[in-house]
Amino acid sequence: MRTIGAELTRVEQGTVEIELPFDPKLTQQHGLLHAGVISAALDAAGTYAGYSLIDPDASLLTIEFKVNLLSPGRGERFLFRGEVTKPGTTIIVSDGKAYAVRSDGPAKLIASMTGTMMVVRGREGIEG
Amino acid sequence: MRTIGAELTRVEQGTVEIELPFDPKLTQQHGLLHAGVISAALDAAGTYAGYSLIDPDASLLTIEFKVNLLSPGRGERFLFRGEVTKPGTTIIVSDGKAYAVRSDGPAKLIASMTGTMMVVRGREGIEG
Amino acid sequence: MRTIGAELTRVEQGTVEIELPFDPKLTQQHGLLHAGVISAALDAAGTYAGYSLIDPDASLLTIEFKVNLLSPGRGERFLFRGEVTKPGTTIIVSDGKAYAVRSDGPAKLIASMTGTMMVVRGREGIEG
Amino acid sequence: MRTIGAELTRVEQGTVEIELPFDPKLTQQHGLLHAGVISAALDAAGTYAGYSLIDPDASLLTIEFKVNLLSPGRGERFLFRGEVTKPGTTIIVSDGKAYAVRSDGPAKLIASMTGTMMVVRGREGIEG
Numbered sequence: 138m139r140t141i142g143a144e145l146t147r148v149e150q151g152t153v154e155i156e157l158p159f160d161p162k163l164t165q166q167h168g169l170l171h172a173g174v175i176s177a178a179l180d181a182a183g184t185y186a187g188y189s190l191i192d193p194d195a196s197l198l199t200i201e202f203k204v205n206l207l208s209p210g211r212g213e214r215f216l217f218r219g220e221v222t223k224p225g226t227t228i229i230v231s232d233g234k235a236y237a238v239r240s241d242g243p244a245k246l247i248a249s250m251t252g253t254m255m256v257v258r259g260r261e262g263i264e265g
Numbered sequence: 266m267r268t269i270g271a272e273l274t275r276v277e278q279g280t281v282e283i284e285l286p287f288d289p290k291l292t293q294q295h296g297l298l299h300a301g302v303i304s305a306a307l308d309a310a311g312t313y314a315g316y317s318l319i320d321p322d323a324s325l326l327t328i329e330f331k332v333n334l335l336s337p338g339r340g341e342r343f344l345f346r347g348e349v350t351k352p353g354t355t356i357i358v359s360d361g362k363a364y365a366v367r368s369d370g371p372a373k374l375i376a377s378m379t380g381t382m383m384v385v386r387g388r389e390g391i392e393g
Numbered sequence: 394m395r396t397i398g399a400e401l402t403r404v405e406q407g408t409v410e411i412e413l414p415f416d417p418k419l420t421q422q423h424g425l426l427h428a429g430v431i432s433a434a435l436d437a438a439g440t441y442a443g444y445s446l447i448d449p450d451a452s453l454l455t456i457e458f459k460v461n462l463l464s465p466g467r468g469e470r471f472l473f474r475g476e477v478t479k480p481g482t483t484i485i486v487s488d489g490k491a492y493a494v495r496s497d498g499p500a501k502l503i504a505s506m507t508g509t510m511m512v513v514r515g516r517e518g519i520e521g
Numbered sequence: 522m523r524t525i526g527a528e529l530t531r532v533e534q535g536t537v538e539i540e541l542p543f544d545p546k547l548t549q550q551h552g553l554l555h556a557g558v559i560s561a562a563l564d565a566a567g568t569y570a571g572y573s574l575i576d577p578d579a580s581l582l583t584i585e586f587k588v589n590l591l592s593p594g595r596g597e598r599f600l601f602r603g604e605v606t607k608p609g610t611t612i613i614v615s616d617g618k619a620y621a622v623r624s625d626g627p628a629k630l631i632a633s634m635t636g637t638m639m640v641v642r643g644r645e646g647i648e649g
Contacts, residue, residue: 172308172327177301199300200612201637203331203459203587205486205507207479222505223463228584228639230461230505249478249486251461251507253585253637255612328484329509331459331587333614333635335607350633351591356456356511358589358633377606377614379589379635381457381509383484428564428583433557455556459587 138181141174143217145185151221153185158214170210170247175217175235179204179250182219183231187254190224195256197229202252210247212237222251229254266309269302271345273313279349281313286342298338298375303345303363307332307378310347311359315382318352323384325357330380338375340365350379357382394437397430399473401441407477409441414470426466426503431473431491435460435506438475439487443510446480451512453485458508466503468493478507485510522565525558527601529569535605537569542598554594554631559601559619563588563634566603567615571638574608579640581613586636594631596621606635613638 138145138155141163147154155178157163165171180202187197216236223230233250266273266283269291275282283306285291293299308330315325344364351358361378394401394411397419403410411434413419421427436458443453472492479486489506522529522539525547531538539562541547549555564586571581600620607614617634 171305173301173305176304176308176330177299180300180304199334201331201333201585201614201635202304203329203507205329205479205509206327207486223461223502230463230585232505246479249488249507251459251505251585253461329457329486329507331635333607333637335614351589351630358457358591360633374607377616377635379457379587379633381589427561429557429561432560432564432586433555436556436560455590457587457589458560459585461585462583 153182153219155182155217175248176204178217179233182217183233183252186219186221186231187229195258197254198257200253200255204250206248208247212239214238281310281347283310283345303376304332306345307361310345311361311380314347314349314359315357323386325382326385328381328383332378334376336375340367342366409438409475411438411473431504432460434473435489438473439489439508442475442477442487443485451514453510454513456509456511460506462504464503468495470494537566537603539566539601559632560588562601563617566601567617567636570603570605570615571613579642581638582641584637584639588634590632592631596623598622
């Protein structure tokens with residue numbers, strides 16, 4: 138996330154926000170934020186929201202996620218909010234919303250996400 | 266895709282393959298291919314597969330996609346295959362599979378995807 | 394929905410609730426509400442929420458939906474809430490939540506859904 | 522499944538087929554097979570495919586599933602094939618396809634599914 142200029146701007150129990158300034162390097166051919174960036178940032182927000190609820194020695198593995206691209210990613214900056222919908226000791230489910238923020242109007246919802254994560258301990262997570 | 270070193274290695278009616286050599290810049294903390302890269306490459310393969318079946322003056326907009334991360338992304342190179350499951354004049358559905366390829370063993374399935382696209386004409390697609 | 398005893402208990406612009414009393418005929422082998430019933434009721438709630446926002450002469454076709462089963466479906470009755478996340482003239486996206494309701498405690502979230510629908514007019518919808 | 526007239530017609534390691542004759546009770550207002558029935562049968566096929574690969578004392582819990590409705594469910598009978606895409610000791614992923622079968626032409630793909638299941642032992646599965 139850091140390599141694309143994203144910043145963690147809010148961390149609470151079960152809720153995390155990531156902000157990202159507009160950067161032409163992150164756009165596709167029409168100047169809109171790339172779907173891959175939107176997805177990766179939503180996945181990150183949902184995963185960090187999950188981390189806010191688990192033991193420091195546990196890790197989270199994303200099992201699957203689904204993204205709906207709702208509106209073009211046009212804005213001065215972007216906000217990605219991840220929230221844990223279902224905490225758990227084995228499976229955690231997060232939902233995410235991505236907003237395009239502009240100084241001259243209200244934020245616009247551009248994408249939504251649902252992701253399922255597994256809580257892993259020790260080497261499990263990187264052995265698969 | 267080009268900025269991450271990916272190459273379109275097969276294009277047929279309804280089927281497309283993208284290959285990507287291993288690159289440490291595309292990995293997460295454990296040296297595995299990043300989920301965001303896997304998702305973006307699968308989305309691209311599914312979308313290109315759709316483009317192989319539509320008029321040259323039409324465009325495709327991804328409405329939604331779902332990715333299942335099945336195994337760690339560890340390999341010397343990666344293959345992303347997108348295939349159109351359901352062609353259509355308005356809605357196209359593609360499935361994708363991502364494989365980690367190693368010289369010392371069989372390719373391993375690391376992720377699967379289903380994506381839904383809308384066929385758009387003219388400015389529709391970038392106006393949302 | 395009527396054949397399983399479900400009732401539309403709230404209809405607003407973009408939000409719909411369906412309630413369903415417990416019925417042993419709708420359970421699986423452990424006495425929990427069957428996943429197929431949960432999914433069908435969530436799909437119905439999301440679709441009705443969409444209908445509350447479109448012209449009376451238009452129809453909605455579900456393109457795809459995803460359900461996360463979060464907790465066992467154990468309750469005296471069940472509430473399914475569908476809300477439109479993204480209205481549109483061509484594509485509408487709804488989210489849904491299913492709750493198990495018990496007289497001796499708070500309602501429990503048992504499932505969540507995201508569904509994508511296409512707005513169709515005339516015969517389109519049934520010709521596919 | 523039995524209550525809707527479905528029959529298990531093929532069981533192999535990792536692959537299962539369910540067949541269902543047309544029945545007006547299972548249709549929606551246009552005489553097409555109801556999306557809820559399609560989803561439940563696909564979920565069942567994917568789950569049974571998973572059961573063909575696990576210990577007899579283990580159970581499978583569906584964590585989430587996604588269905589794409591591709592064509593109208595019009596046919597004399599319906600075939601639902603579930604296949605395990607990724608076996609595992611904790612998480613199993615299945616894909617499913619639903620076909621409408623007619624005596625006067627080729628079978629038509631009407632829906633696809635991806636489902637994620639967790640392998641559970643003992644009481645885990647019904648305690649949630």
